[in-house]
Amino acid sequence: MKLIANIRAFFQDGLWRLDARSLDRPGRFAIRGLRMIYVLFRDLVNGELNLHAMSLVYTTLLSLVPFLAVTFFVLKAFGVHNLLEPTLANFLTPLGEKGIEIKIQILQFVQNMKVGVLGSVGMIFLLFTVVSLVQKIEYSVNAIWCVEKHRNFTQRFNEYLSVILVGPVLVFSAVGITASLMNSAVMLRMQEIEVVGIVFALAGKMVPYFFAIGAFTFVYKFMPHTYVKISAAVAGGVVAGIVWNTSGYGFAYFVLVSTNYTAVYSGFAIMILFIIWVYLSWLVFLLGTQIAFYVQRPDLVRKDRDIRTISNRYKEYLCLSLMKQIGQRYNDGCPPARVVDLERENRESKETVLQVLRILMGLGLLRKTDEEAYVPAKPLQNMLISDLLSAIRGAEDRDFVSQALDPDIVAILDRSHRAIEGELGGLTLQQIVSRRENPKIGPISLEI
Secondary structure (H helix, E strand, O other): OOOHHHHHHHHHHHHHOOHHOOHHHHHHHHHHHHHHHHHHHHHHOHOOOOHHHHHHHHHHHHHHHHHHHHHHHHHHHOHHHHHHHHHHHHHHHHHHHHHHHHHHHHHHHHOOOOOOHHHHHHHHHHHHHHHHHHHHOOOOOOOOOOOOOOOOHHHHHOOOOOOHHHHHHHHHHHHHHHHHHHHHHHHHHHHOOOHHHHHHHHHHHHHHHHHHHHHHHHHHHHHOOOOOOOHHHHHHHHHHHHHHHHHHHHHHHHHHOOOHHHHOOOOOOOOHHHHHHHHHHHHHHHHHHHHHHHHOOHOOOOOOOHHHHHHHHHHHHHHHHHHHHHHHHHHHOOOOOOOOHHHHHHOHHHHHHHHHHHHHHHOOOEEEEEOOOEEEEEHHHHHHHHHHHHHHHHHOOOOOOOOOOOOOHHHHHHHHHHHHHHHOOOOEEHHHHOOEEEEOOOOOOOOO
């Protein structure tokens, strides 16, 4: 128990006290890797990834057959529909013999869906069900990337249709071309050579990993409604692809020894195991998304990401800092500040910056433009710093203040506000933005 307590204390405290800059390259890599493992485990335990995965499982169960039906229709138009069955069988391989039964049932459902029988209304409903699956995936990915604004209707229509119609054709065509090349006469002759045959055998085992890594990387790059670096997408894709393929072998062993499920649930055991595998697949997908996010934003690989865990003093500093930066741009006639500009200038997370901006907008100090940028809501010369500090301090407390307040405590707080007001005098945001010193208080300093 003591060993477990020491390990837990190291990950929660000791790991974050180490100065990685003072270590050599392997040491820095090890420290950053351990910190990444900690934050991923923390996010997994907190439940957000689990909730998103369970939500995607529910959507998948509703949309799987319609999605495969649309895919089948598209593939049939290009003459590669025969590849749908082996691809589906490969996904269900961890389920063993039960996976074969599920594959047969799904394909029967797909083949029974005929466009002529469905009609125009049925076809619209079919496409809507498929689009809802892609939309749900986008919402989950955007939540991990802290993206609040999703794609508009036009963007969804164009990009979703590209994913639904063009994506399967490219993927299945690549699979078909690869299979044809591997089975060509030239390749078969080359495989007769012992060394070349060993290389081809190893390459054949690695092909599923390469396809999985490529698919995950593509989704991580283009699915979030924000800019994603290719290095971050590749990092998430490599981890997710390896973990997903490797976990398939572990789940296959679990299915093989899980005789209790069949004994207890009988015929329902197949569906339960299928749901568990779909859940694990989505969890791996979201875990790779989280890795891509942290690779692109290494400043967020820390113990806490939430603004509620930082001090009130730093929150006041950040509020005034954002007001100064936004006011500076407005005063100089520069383009309004966007969230990406503010998080870069303050070296803070997008999540924290957005929370502070919401506080300032709720106080009527900022307003958002149509271009998703921020400008002052009042003239800078009318914003007293003392009033800003007072408003910021009480911004999140109004819902918790009861009517029965202690008059002595209220008097102390009033004296504190008057002291701050007297010390700052008539200092306004305009003076800070203009870099003019107030003769009463001397040079301006906001160091914390």
